[in-house]
Amino acid sequence: MRRICVLLFLMFCFSNLFSQNVSGVITDEDHNPIPAVLVINIITNQKTTTNLKGEFTIDASVNNELRFVRKGF
Incomplete structure (x- = not known):
């Protein structure tokens, strides 16, 4: 069964x-x-890419679009 990714925590710095x-x-x-x-x-x-704990950090500006990709999801 395919599982849906859920973004739990999103913080802007x-x-x-x-x-x-x-x-x-x-x-x-x-x-x-x-x-x-x-x-x-x-x-x-x-x-x-996310680490083993599912954590990531990426540079972005207001109105940038982020895409999350993983095989099987």
């Missing part, structure tokens, strides 16, 4: 006036962290 970091934890519906999720900033094409 301003590093300067024009850019910021977006951090979060990606979990499944049972609150288990999902490692190796590819996180893509669609506007800047910057990419990162």
Whole structure:
């Protein structure tokens, strides 16, 4: 059965006036962290992956779109 990713925590930290970091934890519906999720900033094409705890941080600005990709989800 395919499980749906749930973004539990999304926090914005301003590093300067024009850019910021977006951090979060990606979990499944049972609150288990999902490692190796590819996180893509669609506007800047910057990419990162979640660690074993499902945590990620990526540079983003207001109105940037983030995409989360993992095989099987």
